[in-house]
Amino acid sequence: MEIPNDPMEREFILLCEKHGIEYTKPEQEKDNPSNLDFYLPEYDVSVEVKQFPTERIHDQMIKSGQKDIIVLVGKGSIKALHYMISGLKP
DSSP: OOOOSOHHHHHHHHHHHHHTOOOBOOOOBTTBTTOOSEEETTTTEEEEEESSOOTHHHHHHHHHOOSOEEEEESHHHHHHHHHHHHTOOO
């Protein structure tokens, strides 16, 4: 898989690989920007990552048609998820 330019996507990929979490990165279609950033097939959950809060997140979630979505905003959210998965305290 090609390493994404987005630093949040890179951090999420590193987290998944470190913890053995299977993920896919749906192809982004130019005429359909509603695809979310990642899909976790083992959990049947989509994941959207953003560096900053945006109004676009809500629209993306609605247009994706997915009912189970994790939204991570800011690097601190990925760090917190890492701690939760690892059973560590910050």
